[in-house]
Amino acid sequence: MSGHSKWHNIQAKKGKTDAKRGKIFTKIGKEIVVAVKNGGASPETNAKLRDVVAKAKAANMPNDNIARAIKKAAGDAESVNYETITYEGYGPSGVAVIVETLTDNKNRTAANVRHAFSKADGNLGALGCVSFMFQEKGEIVIEKADRDEDEMMMMALDAxxxxxxxxxxxxxxxTTTPEDFGAVREALESEGIEFLEAGVKMIPDTLSAIEGEDAKKLQKMLDMLEDDDDIQEVYHNAEFPEDWEG
Known part of the structure; x- marks a missing residue:
């Protein structure tokens, strides 16, 4: 069985991800705030918070940091109210890009997103202009190591x-449906499986090859977007060359 995830190709380079770990923790902390505000501070009764905690653990966020973030969110009634805004558009070579944000200043965020697109000769479009090329799916990434492929497949499908x-x-x-993500993740966790990534995301139906100067422009745009504290996730359907170094 296979899908279109192209995990290695689509994700940020691991070295860059490691270098930006603190920024990743900050973004996950904002998701914890929103989850706690909407559903309470107990992961046992708040399914969304459970999912965010799993995402935090997959990103190697220390348990103490997670606990502090939950406690702070629960005790701070006057904490910032974040608004979820999604932007869609096209990067170089017509690559489809979706940007998900959590912001307390939508004018600032909109200006920053627009600037990143324009610097790469891309352009923002109307909501829905590219999202039809993606499907919302739960995605759990597990390091192969010495794990038996057939055993892992049966474990995942049975879950x-x-x-x-x-x-x-x-x-x-x-890959799971968004609705089944939590149950599948918890079933695998109960078997002692650790994740490199775990979350509900937008996965492209097909990939669009990009190379040369356009690839460099797109990588710079993605880096700009991912460096922005207001931006939680950036999805795209670009397929970089196999030897791409970013």
């Missing part, structure tokens, strides 16, 4: 996964 991809060189990619 309710929609798809299991073993085509990537270093990882297994488990």
């Amino acid at each position: 309710g996964a929609e798809d299991f991809n073993a085509e990537e060189e270093e990882v297994f990619v488990v």
Whole structure:
């Protein structure tokens, strides 16, 4: 079984991700604030908070940091109110890009997103202009290590996964419906499986090849967006060259 995740190709380079770990923790902390405000501070009764905590653990966020973020969100009734805003548009070579934000200043965020697109000769479009090329899916990424492929596949499918991809060189990619993500994640966790990534995201139906100067422009745009504290996630359908170094 396989999918279109192309995990290695689509994700930020691991070295860059490691270098920006503090920024990642800050963004996850904002998601914790929103989850606690909307559903309470107990992961046992707040499914969204459970999912965010799983995402935090997959990003190697220390348990103490997670606990402090939950406690702070629960005790600070006057904390910032974040608004969720999604932007869609096209990067170089017509690559489809979706930007998800949590912001307390939508004018600032809109200006920053527009600037990043324009610097790469891209352009923002109306909401819905590219999202039809993606599907919302739960995605769990597991390091292969010495794990048995057939055993992992049966474990994932028995837990309710929609798809299991073993085509990537270093990882297994488990795909679920958004509704089943939490149950599948918890079932795998109960088997002692640790995740490199775990979250509900937008996965492209097909990939669009990009190379040369356009690839450099897109990478710079993605870096600008991911460096912005207001921006939580950036999804795209670009397929960089196999030897791409960013």
